[in-house]
Amino acid sequence: MLLLGYITMFVFQFxxxxxSTYLVVFSLLLILLNGCKQYYVLNNTASTNVVLNxxxxxxxxxxxxxxxxxxxxxxxxxxxxxxxxxxxxxxxIPEGNLGNFVADLVMDIGEDYYEKINDExxxxxxxxxxxxxxxxxxxxxxxxxxxxxxxxxxxxxxxITLSKDKLIxxxxxxxxxxxxxxxxxxxxPLSKEVKLIIxxxxxxxxxxxxxSIVSREYRVVTSxxxxxxxxxxxxxxxxxxxxxxxxxLRDAILEYIIEEKEDGDKLEAxxxxxxxxxx
Amino acid sequence: xxxSRRSFLQSLFLVGGVGVVSQAKAESLxxxxxxxxxxxLHTNDVHSHVDPFEDNDPKYPGLGGASRRAGLINxxxxxNEHVLLLDAGDxxxxxxxxNMYGGELELTLMSKMGYDATTMGNHDxxxxxxxxxxVNHHAKFPYICSNYDFSNTILKDKTIPYKIFYKGNIKIGxxxxxxxxxxxxxxxxxxxxxYNDPVPVANKYAKLLKTEQNCDLVICLSHLGYEYQDDxxxxxxxxxxxxxxxxIIGGHxxxxxxxxxxxxxxxxxxxxxxxVGWAGIRLGKVEFYFDKTSKKVYEYSKNGQDFVxxx
Numbered sequence: 001m002l003l004l005g006y007i008t009m010f011v012f013q014f015x016x017x018x019x020s021t022y023l024v025v026f027s028l029l030l031i032l033l034n035g036c037k038q039y040y041v042l043n044n045t046a047s048t049n050v051v052l053n054x055x056x057x058x059x060x061x062x063x064x065x066x067x068x069x070x071x072x073x074x075x076x077x078x079x080x081x082x083x084x085x086x087x088x089x090x091x092x093i094p095e096g097n098l099g100n101f102v103a104d105l106v107m108d109i110g111e112d113y114y115e116k117i118n119d120e121x122x123x124x125x126x127x128x129x130x131x132x133x134x135x136x137x138x139x140x141x142x143x144x145x146x147x148x149x150x151x152x153x154x155x156x157x158x159x160i161t162l163s164k165d166k167l168i169x170x171x172x173x174x175x176x177x178x179x180x181x182x183x184x185x186x187x188x189p190l191s192k193e194v195k196l197i198i199x200x201x202x203x204x205x206x207x208x209x210x211x212s213i214v215s216r217e218y219r220v221v222t223s224x225x226x227x228x229x230x231x232x233x234x235x236x237x238x239x240x241x242x243x244x245x246x247x248x249l250r251d252a253i254l255e256y257i258i259e260e261k262e263d264g265d266k267l268e269a270x271x272x273x274x275x276x277x278x279x
Numbered sequence: 280x281x282x283s284r285r286s287f288l289q290s291l292f293l294v295g296g297v298g299v300v301s302q303a304k305a306e307s308l309x310x311x312x313x314x315x316x317x318x319x320l321h322t323n324d325v326h327s328h329v330d331p332f333e334d335n336d337p338k339y340p341g342l343g344g345a346s347r348r349a350g351l352i353n354x355x356x357x358x359n360e361h362v363l364l365l366d367a368g369d370x371x372x373x374x375x376x377x378n379m380y381g382g383e384l385e386l387t388l389m390s391k392m393g394y395d396a397t398t399m400g401n402h403d404x405x406x407x408x409x410x411x412x413x414v415n416h417h418a419k420f421p422y423i424c425s426n427y428d429f430s431n432t433i434l435k436d437k438t439i440p441y442k443i444f445y446k447g448n449i450k451i452g453x454x455x456x457x458x459x460x461x462x463x464x465x466x467x468x469x470x471x472x473x474y475n476d477p478v479p480v481a482n483k484y485a486k487l488l489k490t491e492q493n494c495d496l497v498i499c500l501s502h503l504g505y506e507y508q509d510d511x512x513x514x515x516x517x518x519x520x521x522x523x524x525x526x527i528i529g530g531h532x533x534x535x536x537x538x539x540x541x542x543x544x545x546x547x548x549x550x551x552x553x554x555v556g557w558a559g560i561r562l563g564k565v566e567f568y569f570d571k572t573s574k575k576v577y578e579y580s581k582n583g584q585d586f587v588x589x590x
Binding site: 046047048049050051052053054056057058059060061062063064066067070071073074077078145148154156244246 | 302305329330331341342343344345346347348349350351353354372375376378379380384387388391392405465467536537538539551553555559560561562563564565566567568
């Protein structure tokens with residue numbers, strides 16, 4: 001458009017300056033003007049996102065004052081001692097006392113919640129993942145903050161109904177992940193109802209409540225993250241049934257720890273060879 | 280006589296032609312009163328990150344924090360007359376502040392910071408519609424939701440489908456899009472909320488705002504996500520499939536962009552998409568310069584030259 005304008009003006013210089021030529025040029029200009037946009041163009045995107053690091057020195061004191069009572073109350077709540085543990089709890093392969101502890105309490109609390117939504121069926125066992133247990137539990141005081149550290153995610157408990165074939169797939173997966181050469185994070189904690197004997201990454205024997213696996217439906221309580229195929233637990237995909245318990249994994253842990261305290265019990269956990277290597 | 284005629288013609292060219300200016304030049308036009316500058320500040324997926332990350336955080340040591348964000352916003356407001364402060368959802372969930380107080384503190388702080396609007400992210404349903412309503416009165420800004428139909432829920436009439444803001448003589452239309460809830464959020468949390476296809480909804484509201492309401496700028500608050508490998512609708516796809524949107528402020532995929540991404544819309548016109556990761560680690564900033572009289576926004580061109588006045 002600008003170029004056309006220049007050409008018009010160039011031509012204009014060499015024309016006789018009669019009134020009629022003025023008119024022609026003006027008309028031409030008006031046509032050109034109507035056809036073009038009346039704005040400027042910026043020479044780059046006027047957008048720069050600012051990183052909020054220590055170089056941003058402009059804190060807002062009134063916001064800080066607003067936060068403080070919430071932060072203080074939150075800190076007090078997080079520092080609250082909920083119970084005591086008689087042992088240090090850590091994850092392990094093929095089993096660790098922390099995995100056993102959480103899997104057993106998930107089974108325990110899961111059964112309470114399951115009764116409320118399904119009074120016909122029963123859960124067979126609980127399954128979790130070491131990767132989701134984000135810290136160890138110390139011997140001694142267990143604070144609410146420690147439980148948030150252990151389980152920072154918002155995963156909820158679900159009960160998955162599996163066929164016998166899928167259950168066998170599940171046990172084969174556990175056997176594969178119970179290889180001592182793997183990172184401890186890969187381990188799969190199971191609740192005490194299960195007894196699994198592994199040889200050379202394969203399932204040698206498997207029992208639930210001391211009974212062999214038969215052709216029936218099995219119910220597993222786990223986190224929705226794993227139920228959705230998290231950690232490549234594909235045996236959970238397309239199950240016979242999925243039932244949500246409406247309780248978060250972290251809240252189940254908190255509930256159990258507080259209940260134990262109310263019953264006068266300290267927290268205990270041990271390895272009991274529920275998953276073991278054998279011939 | 281001849282010289283004055285020529286300068287008259289040249290001034291016509293100047294007004295009518297597409298001139299290319301640098302941001303510094305645009306700023307000088309604002310000072311002269313020939314242009315209006317609008318600064319759009321935005322966040323997304325702050326996820327209850329009221330405090331900065333711990334100094335020993337492996338990924339984001341010492342970054343973020345509401346107080347620092349508020350300070351920066353105050354500073355930008357002091358330097359600029361026309362500022363719009365927006366959020367693209369997922370205010371809730373991610374720190375014990377949410378678990379303990381249900382979102383009260385997050386909404387109180389955003390109100391104090393003077394947020395102009397937000398839209399619903401999937402995690403804003405995390406305490407259910409009841410939980411949302413329990414703290415909603417702490418939000419002194421609207422939830423703009425254009426594709427969620429809440430009419431059969433307790434959120435009926437608690438959100439708005441669009442809002443028009445006036446900054447200087449500039450009219451800005453904002454609407455909001457939420458992500459599909461089925462499979463992402465537990466049904467018992469969102470209840471009878473109906474999710475409508477974002478593309479026709481976006482076209483409907485963008486057209487209404489741009490052509491019927493004559494807005495000079497149309498902004499879409501989107502919690503759809505920036506980009507996916509599969510065929511889910513994303514901000515990149517939304518930009519291509521719609522008209523009349525100037526800026527998409529995105530969220531959900533926690534995508535860190537250093538600056539807004541330029542895309543072409545259905546009609547080949549420019550659309551900007553911006554998203555600033557999550558947890559309040561960054562503050563998004565997009566600046567628009569409008570010609571004061573035509574109210575046209577100065578377009579962006581990456582390889583343009585500085586404007587040279589014709590002598």
